[in-house]
Amino acid sequence: MAKKTTKRAQKKVAAKKADATKREQAAAPKTKIRYDRILVRYGEMALKSDVVRRRMEDRLLGNIRSGLDKMQIKYVLHKEMGRIFVETRQIEETVGVLTHIFGLVSVSPVQTRVIGSSLEKIAETAERIGRTFITSKDTFALRARRTGNENFTSKMIEREAGGRVQDATQARVDLDNPDKTLYVEVRQNKAYFYIEEHACPGGLPLGTQGRVVILFSGSVDAAAAAWLMMKRGCTVVPIYFESSPYTDASTDERAARVFETLREWSHGNKMSLRRVPHGKALFMFTEECRDEHLDVLSKRQMLRVANLIAKQEGARAVVTGDNLNQNASQTLENMAVVDRASELPVFRPVLTWDKEEILKLAQRIGAFEAATKEVKPAPRSRRSFPAVRLEDIEREEQKVDVKKLAEEAAEPVSSKTSS
Structure with missing residues (x-):
């Protein structure tokens, strides 16, 4: 009788372990994030007068093109207010060039989604990306930044999208010292999702000061x-x-x-x-x-x-x-x-x-x-x-x-x- 009881207990323990393993597998990363471009940030020159800023931005764009062309990288470059975007499939090589360009503050490989004015599309994409790198054993935070006249705020993005990620991964939220962080930047009907920032040297574009x-x-x-x-x-x-x-x-x-x-x-x-x-x-x-x-x-x-x-x-x-x-x-x-x-x-x-x-x-x-x-x-x-x-x-x-x-x-x- 004791042996049968022991076997039943062992089966229960085994079943619990199997369930736990399934949950971990469900929450574990499955695919890499598919980056389609790089978000480029610049700092000090944004504070200059309009004339000086335009001159520096033109020089900065020229320096970026020069570096990418020298490495034979295929890309499309375009600028928005306060941001530059480099569309390319050669993400790693492009980051290597950009982190050696003066005037840039940081860069992030991003996945882009056209969202119109839909907070639901942001939350849906955040959930999908969150599943790829956040597990139930992690703590996480979702940070949002919004520019433009959308019908939602950055806090609303963090609350809605962060909740979806938490439900999907069973990870615990930690806003002070998270193991993983998912960033969302919304501008001009598009949302850019990223998980890392690569530091650049900062300063001013090379060639602008004599x-x-x-x-x-x-x-x-x-x-x-x-x-x-x-x-x-x-x-x-x-x-x-x-x-x-x-x-x-x-x-x-x-x-x-x-x-x-x-x-x-x-x-x-x-x-x-x-x-x-x-x-x-x-x-x-x-x-x-x-x-x-x-x-x-x-x-x-x-x-x-x-x-x-x-x-x-x-x-x-x-x-x-x-x-x-x-x-x-x-x-x-x-x-x-x-x-x-x-x-x-x-x-x-x-x-x-x-x-x-x-x-x-x-x-x-x-x-x-x-x-x-x-x-x-x-x-x-x-x-x-x-x-x-x-x-x-x-x-x-x-x-x-x-x-x-x-x-x-x-x-x-x-x-x-x-x-």
């Missing part, structure tokens, strides 16, 4: 400084100072590899690495001038060359990767002396950053591995002064024809161009 030249060594500081100027819409012309015979091929290779990384962010703009000789100037300074002034003398000479190239390029400023007090030429006093050699403004985007912050940015932009490679450095002062006097530096420069050296270095040489 040209700058940058002293570019391929270091993490130089890479970060260049990228930050690009983020603010500047076309950057990197100048690499070849210091042979003091440096070797490893130094050249580092600069080239980091430059290639920056090119991946230059959609819509031609970007060239300008190589100029600096070895002769270093030789003259080491032979004719006091050693403790070498760092400042070398940096001032680089600025002279950069000013000449800036005129050739139509650039309006010089950029450096200087980081306050990182070395002798980057103290506040010595930077003031260095800047006196430049007619153009000198910008230092990472001046106040901690080194850890610079390294994190280098990782984000993909330059960390190449930029941190060990290379043979150019000669430095054996005993540096943290606060040189301008009159002392100018006296040392009289021993060398710095103007002629700068003019020789700034003569057009080999460059590597991308589009």
Whole structure:
């Protein structure tokens, strides 16, 4: 009798497990979401005046087309108020391009449905999509955004569509910290459904803020400084100072590899690495001038060359990767002396950053591995002064024809161009 009771109990337990399994299978994801386009968001330029915003939007659209064309992606591009849509079947590749375009805030692959003014169609589609990725073990939230003059509000969408998803999946609602989130954006009789946002760099469209030249060594500081100027819409012309015979091929290779990384962010703009000789100037300074002034003398000479190239390029400023007090030429006093050699403004985007912050940015932009490679450095002062006097530096420069050296270095040489 006891054995029969045990068997019946076992059968009940087995039946309950089978029912639970069926419910889980019913609630489990069955198919992937079929994305048909990408919703593109941009931020800061939307706050500009109408004339400026239109100019920036046109440039942004051109940069997007350039990036997609370069990757041979088939697409249809169109813009609405505050949004851009890219219709394509190559979702993953397109997201890869868009996340490297300045001026964009974020992108989301979306599934589109024409809804007219029907809240029921929104709820029906939300339920169907919810079944594909939300299970009964998950917590979830449904977030809605509506623009235009529909006969329902965002809260009504969240309440109606969220209720349908909950009934279909048996998942618990958690608006504060959900496991899964379904987003709905309604505009112009269409609803766009998505479950993820991919961050973009933000800033302003590349090419909208003029040209700058940058002293570019391929270091993490130089890479970060260049990228930050690009983020603010500047076309950057990197100048690499070849210091042979003091440096070797490893130094050249580092600069080239980091430059290639920056090119991946230059959609819509031609970007060239300008190589100029600096070895002769270093030789003259080491032979004719006091050693403790070498760092400042070398940096001032680089600025002279950069000013000449800036005129050739139509650039309006010089950029450096200087980081306050990182070395002798980057103290506040010595930077003031260095800047006196430049007619153009000198910008230092990472001046106040901690080194850890610079390294994190280098990782984000993909330059960390190449930029941190060990290379043979150019000669430095054996005993540096943290606060040189301008009159002392100018006296040392009289021993060398710095103007002629700068003019020789700034003569057009080999460059590597991308589009």
